[in-house]
Every structure is written in C-alpha cells, then in structure tokens.
Amino acid sequence: DQQVKQNSPSLSVQEGRISILNCDYTNSMFDYFLWYKKYPAEGPTFLISISSIKDKNEDGRFTVFLNKSAKHLSLHIVPSQPGDSAVYFCAASALYSGGGADGLTFGKGTHLIIQP
C-alpha cells in the first residue's frame, strides 16, 4: 500500500516557466512533509519542508503548498532553471505523532526536465 504517491513519473517544463510537482498521501498520521532533490549518482538533498500546522512555506524560488483536507501537497518552482532538472521526491513523516525514528516514507519520485 503506497502511502505517498507521486503520480507523474516525469514532467517537462520550459526554462523560465513554473514547474508544479504534485504529491498525495493517505496516512492521516503524517504531520511533516519534505521535498528532496536528487541528481544522478548523488544522494538526495533536502529542499524544503512544511509542517501540518501550515498551508504554505516559501524559500526563494521554491514554494510548497499543503492541503490537509485533500491530503495533497505540491512544490512550485518559479522560474524554472536548467539546474532544476533532477528527480524530486516527496516524503512524509509522523514525527509529532511519535513516528520520527522510523524515518521518512517516500514517493516514487518525479523526474523534472527543464527544456531550454
């Protein structure tokens, strides 16, 4: 049973435009959500996060939106740049519900391709 779903395996966006990556979750215990970025042959690096008490968190070109009622979050990248081409993983934890030591539950990832 997949608790974190990224339904788009890949996404192609023109440079300068907005990239929107989506993520859905099923476990109501999840209370903290993260996005990781991964280049080939490297480990994932933390990008941005949001706790369930917020509905938006912004960091430069990256904004994450959380819709708790829909169990949906999205990552917006504006404007998209060639260096943003990578695999993006959505992840969730039940940290404040006592599940922190179990680590994170990851989606399958979305490969973002920024076209020049």
Next chain:
Amino acid sequence: DVKVTQSSRYLVKRTGEKVFLECVQDMDHENMFWYRQDPGLGLRLIYFSYDVKMKEKGDIPEGYSVSREKKERFSLILESASTNQTSMYLCASLLGGANVLTFGAGSRLTVL
C-alpha cells in the same frame, strides 16, 4: 554541516558473494537508515537503527542484515548477493527529535 560518508561509491560483485556497505556520519546522530533506490520504485527503507546495537526492519529487509557497533557507523550486509540486489544504496542519518534526513552520496552496487 552533517556529513554522511559512504566509502564505496561503485561496487561490482558476483552472485553469492558477501557484500559490506559502510556508512559513517560525523554529527553524533542517534538514528541511521539504509534505503535502496530503483527506477520507478523510489526510495525503499531496508533497515534502520535508533541506537548502538539496535536495529529495526524497514519495508524490504529480506536478503539484508545490518550492524551498528558504534554510534557513527552503520553497515549494510548482503550475506549472499543476488542479481535483484543490483541497486543504488543510500545511507542516511537523523538527529533524534528532528525531521530532516541527511543522505550520503550513495553506493551503486552491481551484482553479476
């Protein structure tokens, strides 16, 4: 900055060989994890440890074991490697009570 070091970046092994993947973190984190990443399957948790000599099974522990003799070191062991264990293996650490995993660069294992 937390550093998680995976000493072997690329390994090629034969079916049936015993394989050790080593991971060291330098920030005194209590929790350490082993994931594998496969195309189309994302990151899947193999084992994790929340203290020295403690280990817990993740989602896909079959065919693997782990060792945590020291707080900074977490080893993944493939007792008898098989071709379906060809994958990218990622080690991560987490400070207790925190919520951001820090990953190593990964170990690409090919089993022939």
